[in-house]
Amino acid sequence: MLIKKPADIRPSEITSESNYLKRRDFMRAGAIAGGSLFASGAMGAVIPDGRLAKLASIAKSSFSTTETPNSFEDISTYNNFYEFGMRKVDPFENSQEFKPRPWTIEVAGHAEKTGRYDFDDFMKPFDLEERIYRMRCVEAWSMVIPWVGVPLADVVKHFKPTSKARYVAFETLNDPEQMPGLHGRSLKWPYREGLTIAEATNPLAILAVGIYGNVIPNQNGAPIRLVTPWKYGFKGIKSIVKINFTATRPKTSWNMAAPREYGFYANVNPKVNHPRWSQARERRIGAGIFAGKHETLMFNGYGEHVAHLYKDLNLRRNF
Ligand code: MTE
Numbered sequence: 243m244l245i246k247k248p249a250d251i252r253p254s255e256i257t258s259e260s261n262y263l264k265r266r267d268f269m270r271a272g273a274i275a276g277g278s279l280f281a282s283g284a285m286g287a288v289i290p291d292g293r294l295a296k297l298a299s300i301a302k303s304s305f306s307t308t309e310t311p312n313s314f315e316d317i318s319t320y321n322n323f324y325e326f327g328m329r330k331v332d333p334f335e336n337s338q339e340f341k342p343r344p345w346t347i348e349v350a351g352h353a354e355k356t357g358r359y360d361f362d363d364f365m366k367p368f369d370l371e372e373r374i375y376r377m378r379c380v381e382a383w384s385m386v387i388p389w390v391g392v393p394l395a396d397v398v399k400h401f402k403p404t405s406k407a408r409y410v411a412f413e414t415l416n417d418p419e420q421m422p423g424l425h426g427r428s429l430k431w432p433y434r435e436g437l438t439i440a441e442a443t444n445p446l447a448i449l450a451v452g453i454y455g456n457v458i459p460n461q462n463g464a465p466i467r468l469v470t471p472w473k474y475g476f477k478g479i480k481s482i483v484k485i486n487f488t489a490t491r492p493k494t495s496w497n498m499a500a501p502r503e504y505g506f507y508a509n510v511n512p513k514v515n516h517p518r519w520s521q522a523r524e525r526r527i528g529a530g531i532f533a534g535k536h537e538t539l540m541f542n543g544y545g546e547h548v549a550h551l552y553k554d555l556n557l558r559r560n561f
Contacts, residue, residue, distance in 0.1 A: 294456040297370060297390050305446060305547075306374035311454075312385040316528040318459045322379065323480055324428050325414065325421035326461065332423070333461035340420050342464035342481070351411075351487035354402035361465050365451065367400055368392035372455070373448055375471035377478070378510045378542045382535075384524045389469055390452030395443040403439065403487045411436040411492035412468060413484040429495050435468065435479035436492035436506070438551075446471055446547050449482070472544040474508045505561035509552065510542035514561050 311317075323333035326340075345361040374388045398410065416432035418424040424431050441447065450469045451458055458464045463480025470477050476496050486492070496504035503517055512522045523535040541548050552560075 294459060296456055297452045300370045300372050300390050300452075300455060303371045303373050306372060306388075307376060307386060309374075309376065309386045311374055311388045312528045314454050317385060317387055317453060318461055320385075320527055321461045322381075322475065323423075323461055323463070324426075325423045325431070325433065325481075327423045328426075328428060334459075336422055337460035340460040340464070342460060345465050345483075347466070347482065348484045349401050349486075350484065352404045352407035352489060353487045354404065356401070365392070365466075368396050370452070371448070373450075373469070373471075375446075375469060376542055377469075377471060377475050378524055378538060380474035380476055380504065380508070380516065380521075382519060382521065382524050382538075383527050384538075385527045388454050389448060389450040390455060390458075391448035391450035391469060393445060394447040394449055394468070395445060397449060397485075398439070398442050401485075401487070406489045407439060407487035409436050409438055409488045409490070409492055410442040411484075411486040411488050412479045412482050413486075414479055415481045415483045429499055432483075433479055433495045434492065434498075435477055435494050436488075437468075437470065437477075439487075440551055441470070441548075444548055444551065446544060472510060472541040472548045474504075474510055476504065477508050507552070507555075507557075507560050509548075509557065509561075510538060511540060511557055511561065512538040513540075514558055 319334045320330045321333035322330070323337065326333040326336040343361065346358050347361060347364045348358050349356050370390055370392060372388060372390050374386060376384060376386055378384045394410075403410075412435045414431075414433035415421070416424065437447070448469045449466050450463070451466050453459065453462060458467070463478070463482075466482050467480040468478050468482065491506060494504075494506055496508075497506055510521075515521050521538055524538045525535050539545075
């Protein structure tokens with residue numbers, strides 16, 4: 243990222259809880275849309291008093307960590323979402339008018355089922371699970387986030403990719419009217435990401451639609467974003483509008499912007515440093531700005547589930 247070194251993050255970039263609660267009073271994000279995703283009584287992404295709607299029927303998962311999750315305030319005010327600006331507070335401050343409904347997701351490419359789907363229709367076949375995951379940003383900070391989402395493997399299987407499909411490519415909405423950061427040239431828009439089919443069908447990968455049991459806030463990628471906890475956070479593309487099954491490796495935003503710094507795989511790897519800083523350690527957000535760093539784990543600690551995907555790959559070259 244065009245990133246500051248972790249030590250450069252000023253305390254003023256982190257919103258205090260009282261400030262956050264004041265701002266929450268005028269959160270009015272989503273348009274009303276009924277759907278089975280929501281707990282009874284809630285009609286849409288945002289209930290009338292401005293709070294985020296509760297999601298219904300969420301199963302627990304053995305993939306969840308028992309580490310203490312970060313506060314909702316940490317998770318929703320310290321963000322990277324360059325479409326809304328480059329400072330950590332920008333996504334929170336600039337995305338409250340963003341409309342995650344109505345929302346259409348296009349499924350394209352080498353699959354038996356393709357087409358344009360309304361978000362609620364897209365979600366209907368899948369069951370929600372809570373996945374409490376560590377997230378390690380390439381900038382050397384980390385959080386623990388209680389996502390609610392659906393296994394990406396279920397989504398991939400549902401659309402029946404053909405034998406030609408070797409990758410899944412994702413794109414974010416590209417709407418300069420709603421996303422002020424798109425007027426800048428920090429990246430080539432739309433934001434793009436991709437996974438191999440084997441990665442996309444690994445049981446850890448999810449498409450997240452919620453946090454802490456409620457609908458996902460705009461700044462975290464409403465209405466739907468990718469979460470791959472063994473990879474650096476930038477793989478977790480937000481506000482997805484297109485899923486494309488491709489035969490060749492898709493171009494990805496940070497790799498296009500700085501190919502020597504950000505690879506396609508982006509697996510968390512404490513032994514392969516970023517050209518400008520070490521990846522050996524990380525700072526846990528919320529532990530206090532001056533809290534000591536702790537060691538970063540290979541594959542962010544998820545090696546038992548994913549290491550086999552890369553056994554024939556030179557991870558220094560394929561970073
Ligand atoms: N997706 C889009 N569309 N635009 C972005 O700028 N930033 C990425 C990723 N997804 C980004 C994005 C980066 S660098 C990180 S670390 C995570 O989102 C941050 O997710 P969070 O803000 O929910 O913690």
